[in-house]
Amino acid sequence: MPTDLLHGLNKQQREAVETVNGPVLIVAGPGSGKTRVITNRIAYLVKVCGVAPYRIGAVTFTNKAARELRERLEPMLGHQAQELTATTFHSFCALVLRKDGHHLGLDKSFAIYDSADQLSLIKRAMKEVDVDAKQFTPGAIQSAISSAKNQLIGVEGFGLNKQNYFDEIVHRVYERYDALLAQSMALDFDDLLFKSHTLFDKFPEVAAKYQERYVHFMIDEFQDTNVTQYAIARLITQKYRNLCVVGDPDQSIYSWRHADIRNILSFKSDFPEAKVIALEENYRSTQTILEAAQRLIEPNKQRVEKALYTKNDRGVPIIVKESYNEQEEAQYVVKEIERLSRQGYRKSDIAVMYRVNAQSRALEEACMRYGMPYLLVGTVRFYQRQEVKDLTAYLRLLENPSDDVSFLRVCNVPTRGIGQRTLDDLQRLARDQNMSMYAAIEMLAGDKDQPLSTVAPLPARSLTALRGFRDLIAGIAEECRTLSLVDTIDLVLKKSGYKDYIQNEADGGDERWENLLEFRNTANEFRDIAPDEALTAFLEQVSLVNDTDNVGAKSDTITLITLHQAKGLEYPVVFIVGMEEGTLPHIRSLTDPEEMEEERRLAYVGVTRAKKLLYLTRVFRRGFQGVSEPKIPSRFLADIPKELTSGSQSDLKQQSFASRAPGWSTPGGQSSRPSISAPSVRIEHSGPEPTRTKISSNSPQQPQQPQRPGQSEAPKTAALKTGDRVRHKKFGEGIVTGTKPTGADLEVTVAFKDGAGVKRLLLSFAPLEKAE
DNA sequence: GCGCTTTGATTTTTT
């Protein structure tokens, strides 16, 4: 029975599964069965070697990867899978710090700041140390600080090694920023890693505990780890040295997030006894696609040669298509997908990939125009929406009133007479007293006794307003102690006046209210957890797991996705759009050879996602921020040999639209009928979309149904479906253009007449009626 | 202190 775990594996894969003792480096080419090796290796540790799942840690880079790992191990290990640690690096560190952070003086209820929170605190720090935001953009400073923390450089270290004036400035901000974080009892994403490292480094007894626990440790996507992450892994595995890292340097696409490809080299020197295993057989793609990929990646200087090969068929040529502009490009893609559908491909077999999210727009519009159902992965995250962040800020304050970022975010939303002037005064006071803003109010106005007005006299009116907010938070915090999470949310919404504010005052109020209800819905999942722990757990999920998980939505749709997000996925048919200089090598990478190599790897990642059919499209003109600019073909197109391609490929130096060859050629006019394989990867849904105007994701339950407004169908059941005409109490008549199950509810997207626009509504809440 | 209008930056990718 245990041999099942080795069955069907090639020699190298088998070796990777069986090598459980000592350090291992697995270099896994695209489509080489990496995920299977990782899961089987863990199962092998448990089932064959008798290692307790509790003693195995596996960290991944994204939530998606972590979830997939757990899902695959579930059927193999059964209930034992629960004991396993399989999570992202950041979640892992958050866990460690909640448990043992007290050694560093960390309060258990620390808040976690995302990039937006981080930026706002950096802006504040800049103001406080007199750094002009015009001269030094907050973004640049944020990136510098983040980069330092991800390279294990703390404030002190940074101060010792300043190279120039900019470093000088960054250092000043860094110092103040860290102080503000401490005062707010908050950690940013980078701190989760950095502080965990400090904890293990400075407290050997804590490190020892984790070394003993994680006898076996694995890192997936090792090429995307940064220096700090790798250092943490080294500290944890110091004792048993059972560290297994898996990665592919050619797929390293996160250096901008401070991932350091050199970790792979360091690994070899840190663990000289490491066994190196290369997985070079590709099971995914046709020979044509694999060869194109190799020719594409070859020009990179910083790489280790790999000899990828496949036993798959030669397949059909790669199709290169030129269009005039992005609208035409999108139209071509949609039309081509319709044609493939008629040939028997399922829409879920097909993905359209692009460099930047902005490119999805033209594609979405084309999909909507032609009634092509699509799933937009990523984009503006659910938890990033204003109203959701506001509510989250209230909840964070209940847990940790010192959280200044959250305090500033909502203390005057809805308005309560706490204006800029008051906040400036309060901030100055807080800074003088070295305390959080909330604490400063306590000091000023804590008791009904005389305020300590000698310190910094505030106008009585301001004081009253501040005290009012303090009382609001303290009151809710007191009252919610015994309440369920959902009840707490209701209490916050009501008492803070936020509900009234959204419903009556804010623009786009109805949609935003629906979003809050959806947020409330996710809180429902925590109903089985004790009230005092539920809030902490919920907030942690909100900060670290930003993709909501809509497994229910299993409709037949095409996928629109960025190249970055596509890593690790595979599709029978892949379109990569925007193969132009300045788009696919991105404009910001044109001058830096290292960044250019990363762009090339990104293209490589895209190409290697394809199993059967690959389309590369480019345009002559592309609109950017309103203006249309001429574009020349991506250098990457020229690196793919002509013999491997077909399609309307004009001379690559040609720029004029007139040079466009007419028509398109079909993929393989030969006998080979495309095989219709199931998509082997589940896509996470990005969650419902932000407050913007257009429909977000358009995934009808009735797959093949065209969604053009006006085509209504005979009504069947009570539930609404695409094409139904409906009436809304406020918005009037409209047509359902999409539906999506969310939990027990159904989210319907409705296009209303009379300029009311497109709205997303939850069926159970929205006053919707079926119309004739 | 608040809300409106103008201005300026913004967009690469994500934990």
Place this chain on the structure above:
DNA sequence: ATCAAAGCGC
């Protein structure tokens, strides 16, 4: 084009 911060009148 879109959205956040800054400026200005109430």
